[in-house]
Amino acid sequence: MDLLAQILVNGILLGGLYAVMAQGLALVWGVLNIVNLAHGAFIMLGAYASWYLYTDLGVDPFLGLPLTAAALFALGYALQRGLLNLIVRAPMFNTLLITFGLEVVLTYLAQLVFSADFRTINPPYAGDSYTLGAVTLPMARLAAFGVALALTLGMWLFLLHSRLGRAIRATAQNLVAARLYGVEPRHLYAVTFGLGLALAGAAGGLYGTVSQINPYIGATLTAKxxxxSIIGGLDNPLGVMVGGLFLGIIESLTTLYVGPTFADVASFGILVLVLFLRPSGLLGRAA
Incomplete structure (x- = not known):
């Protein structure tokens, strides 16, 4: 039972990190109808940005998250305004090709700049942990989970209660009506894409504190x-959080009882099951 409790806690901590990784993809997909195949590559860039800030400038990886998020927001705004807005109303296949091309370019640029070596962010507290009964809570993972939870709740409150958040939701629900109320879609789309990349950058910084990074992690992270996003539902940030926790627990239990090789098999098996039983996601609104 002690081992099972530890595995469940590890799954919850992993799931919180997964959830904040997926928030940006779900936001962009839900508002712009763009499946950003480069999302994992932007998470990778965020991880390298945090690694650089820590190793070269001595900035704590958690304190450096706002800098990483701001840099990725600026990059996302520029990409959407200068490139993706040109094909935002084109068939989805076009956006898939563009974002896949971005993923390839970013991966090989990262390899050129950082090499293919594995990197780690090891602040002094990386090996610290708390013991709660029979369960061990690694400090870095616990802090990453707390930040992930705060980002998810913050995004939910932002979309519900801020003027910009309401404009984003209105545009996602009815573009014509949003235009009539004075919403400027090109700027709003660029802001939305920038927010998606800011979340990806912050998620990358958190990922770098608990796992090794290299230029090729992007494709796997995009798939997860x-x-x-599908399991939780695109229209609800809390649903994405639930989806991330659910996936983290499933992967941890599969690793314990079946083997680590089958963790990804279980994840995508659950995805197929959710698509079959509830296509709108666990907390998404049914059509």
């Missing part, structure tokens, strides 16, 4: 974010 895609699965979480």
């Amino acid at each position: 974010c895609f699965a979480i």
Whole structure:
């Protein structure tokens, strides 16, 4: 039972990190109808940005998250305004090709700049942990989970109660009506894409504190974010959080009882099951 409790806690901590990774993908997909195949590559860039800030400038990885998020927001705004807005109303296949091309370019640029070596962010507290009964809570993972939870709740409150958040939701629900109320879609789309990349950058910084990074992690992370967005539901940040926690627990239990090789198989098996039983996601609104 002690081992099972530890595995469940590990799954919850992992799931919180998964959830904040998927928030940006779900936001962009839900508002712009763009499946950003480069999302994992932007998470990778956020991880490298935090690594650089820590190793070269001595900035704590958690304190450096606002800098990483701001840099990725600026990059996302520029990409959407200068490139993706040109094909935002084109068939989805076009956006898939563009974002896949971005993923390839970013991956090889990262390899050129950082090499293919594995990197880690090891602040002094990386090995610290708390013991609660029979369960051990690694400090870095616990802090990453807390930040992930705060970002998810913050995004939910932002979309519900801020003027910009309401404009984003209105545009996602009815573009014509939003235009009539004075919403300028190109700017709003760029802001939305920038927010998605800011979340990806912050998620990358958190990921770098608990796992090794290299230029090739992007494709795997994109696939997991895609699965979480579908499982949780695109129209609800809390649903994405639930989807991430659900996936983290499933992967941890599968690793314990079946083997680590089958963790991804279980994840995408759950995705297929959710698509079959509840296509709108666990907390998404039914059509």
